[in-house]
Amino acid sequence: MSTRLAQGGRRIDRRKSVEFRFNGKRLKGYEGDTLASALLANDQMMVGRSFKYHRPRGIVASGAEEPNALFNTGEGATFEPNQRATTTEIFAGLEAKSQNHWPSLEFDIGAVNAKLSRFLPAGFYYKTFMFPRFAWKHLYEPFIRQSAGLGRAPEAEDRDGDTYEHFYGFFDVVVIGGGVAGLQAAKAAGEAGAKVLVMEQTAQWGGRAAVDGGEVDGAPVADYIAATVAALEAMENVTLRRRMMGAGVYDHGYLLAYERLRDHCPDEAGPRHRLWRIRAGRIVTATGAIERPLSFAGNDIPGVMLASAVRDYIVDYGVSPGDRVVVVTNNDDAYRTAIAVKEAGLSVPVIVDARVGGGGALADQARALGIRVETGKGIAKVHGTKRVEGVAICAQAGEGAVLDEVGCDVVAMSGGWSPVVHLWSHCGGKLNWDEAQACFRPDGNRPPTDQDGEGFVLPAGAANGELGLGAGLTDADAAGKRAADETGHKPGRGKAPVAADVDEAALEPVWLMPQGAGAKLRMKAWLDYQNDVKVSDVQLAAREGYESVEHTKRYTTLGMATDQGKLSNINGLAILSDALGQPIPQTGTTTFRPPYTPISMGAIAGEARAEIFQPLRRTPMHDWHEANGAHWEPVGQWRRPYCYPKTGESHAAAVAREVMATRESLGLLDASTLGKLIVKGPDAGRFLDMLYTNMMSTLKPGKCRYGLMCSENGFLIDDGVVARLDDDTFLCHTTTGGAERIHAHMEEWLQTEWWDWKVYVANVTEQYAQIAVVGPNARKVLEKLSEDDLSAEGFPFMAWKDVTLNRIKTRVYRISFSGELSYEISVPASEGRALWNMLLEAGDEYGATPYGTEALHVMRAEKGFIMIGDETDGTVIPQDLGLHWAISKKKEDFLGKRAQERSHMTDPKRWKLVGLETVDGSVIPDGAYAVADGTNANGQRNVQGRVTSTYFSPTLGRGIAMGLVLNGPDRMGEVISFPGTDGKTYDAKIVDPVFYDKDGEKQNV
């Protein structure tokens, strides 16, 4: 069993007991414990079930690389899945629950998958779930949904109860990793005067050096760590941050870091996580190394751990993972674990060393402690299911014939160390294969480069492949000095601290144990614990022709879980290389992608949540709408009233009421969101002739003209009314959503193509409020308020005029998007609310009715007016919409003209705009397609058109629609069918798109 030792534990404070809950059980740990160390102290080795086979899994590692110990933590507003126990610090009240099992961790129904394992080989998703089609709905999808993912998703109604923030930082040198290498690099750079940030992902400085021991400049390494941290804290130019992980390195020294401020003390105030967005002159990656597992049968049984983790738990937390620890290794470092176990008073029945020659000085030390050492041996098999019970020992060179059986409750394994090269690699740093250490390490000659073409990432210490304490410190000191020098500082001449490295015998690569393991053993030798990928899966992929490591990864899912293969990648690609008969560097690695470890969605969002997710744009009349019951519709960043339902009134009824009131008497629309662009200068007319499909330069001051704008591809991108204010000045109305886009479009052409034309463009959308006064009584209301001539003759349709309304100076455009007599009145935004109130009051006797966007849409559809975004979708040209009248034949050139001459654009088979009138008066569903005879190559019914706008028309008392139909304008009167997704089919007659007042008599009075 695993338990708390009577002594030891550098990181814990035994005076401070902390109570937490695991699967509802009350457990005790100490301040400084991680959830993993506290669970081990409570004999909770088994912590979860594996993803695919639901095999019992235990804690393997002691750091960020942990693949198994993932938990749901918190409840409700603090709930979070997939939290790694090894990086979760315990606090009073912590709630943790294990994942991926049902009904309980001890007894799990899904474990039956393990019995089916030979039916779940590599690529089983692709092989199994292909056919038949019906099985998807009833069999595969429910199964995948139940099995997919490890943790549970938070409940949809639970809001994250914490706050998060983004933080911007600018530094000369950023050091990632606060182990001895990181501290030394930071010190060297800091002493040179560089502005330095050094971050450490755990709660403590110094990394694993103090666990391994040794002396620096003649003093214990722990003293060196304390002194260096103190020195850094005393430097004003150095910022130190713990619990902060370097998440990703990007172009030109951009760096994302993830700081966990309150995960360990949730009762304190302030944001929970902080995402640092950093610009660094140089980035030093002192990210250390991760120990590799060994691949032997049963290497996933709870109790099989990394050798380094076993001694971390003993030394750092005073926790014994088990009484009897068998060590299995291919290198000298694991002997340190055997020594630590022995020194803690526990037993090491045997050290199984795969190397025939065995180890060096550390091996001698182990033997001197009386530990049995077997060289040239391997583990044939681990015994046990929910807990290790013993190991069978065999010759490493053989096929697994058992030579000896040894009882134990922990297996401490070491396959060597892999430098953490992730951050070096994120932005393109290249790697070399180091034969001697059997690992990839950064190639200093091929670093990621910055804006000057210089390398900007400097690996240091173990992350650079310098695994020894002395060598690591020397390397890190040089990296810190170089980073300072390259950012314009003068490094001191101080020497790097000196530490003696123990002479170690050479590692021998062991990718499979024993070397000749048969199929049965390989099927139980795990590579990727989290995604349940075994040696046999990778070998099968190779046999099936997967040669690229990237393809094999996706086919087997090796390295695709939340740990991103921190333990499994190198072992997996070594197995793949062996199966392909090629050296490891030829196989290469998969791409390292940020973030290094998962970061919270909250940190990514930062402050951008709820009301401040994006700015809300309000018109000057917004508060009135709000106070008068507007049902809001988001339109870009604006909110516009969709309709104004009265108490108890449905939205549909409100829309019908608003339409009828407007058509019969008087409606008011807040049209302030409409885009308003001033185009001014001697060449303004010439410029607009290029922008619009029709002629604008001939427009007379005082007049308005409707215009269409196309992209250079010929597609319709916006429409609106242009008013000529004077010879040099035009006001171009755009759609609400188009104001910024069309402004940018104009600037682009002015700046990059016609830069010698004398034109300025200004976006004045928010400077003016605009109100449409619409309906047969519109003129009467304005005449009540004004002395100016508003008669049909004095102020005709498609003219504009400066009008004083009850002392407010306004500009009135006589334009109509409803088909009614209509005036759009523009005033400075500050007068908008006053004018709105005045019009409501003056219109009271005519039942003035404010209407929303839906009534606006219905009325424009009744008139057959197109709407950008409904009738257009980026593939529609004006000719499709019957708008030939708005396309100049006289102009030699305008944007889109040449494109509209292309053969595809002039194809008579292009679908054309028509009106659609349902035979039974019903409303065709939005987006419905008209079917034609026969089927296409995919067996789907052929189509001959689609609906673009569809509404119930209160004016006509029936459903009306517009649509694009094959040869539509030539098929008037023909009935075509639109199957809905509701099982019904809607038959509609092709008609003229203008449903109401075809001759325009109402708007022209």
Next chain:
Amino acid sequence: MLILECPYCGVKGEETEFHGGGEAHLKRFGPGSSEEDFEGYLFHRENPKGVHLERWRHVNGCGKWFHVARDTATLEVFGSYSAQVTEPPQEIKDAISAKRPGWSWREFA
């Protein structure tokens, strides 16, 4: 997240201040042009691994369009210059030549 310099403001900014606008120095072909010329203008773009001339706009700054010469593989920036030219100015060509002797891009070298 590139760092670019706006030649109008003369300041270096984060990539989020800017908006990329694709290949620089396109020659517009309008009505009357051949199908081939128009197709090339509308659709064909350089996609080099190496020296590239691009359009950028200082969209969250002064609003000006400008050009940038950079290496798409190493992310090295050789310089930025006015958008209101039909070919890169000599000092930009020299800056590229200093780092990438013998470079060429479309008709420029």
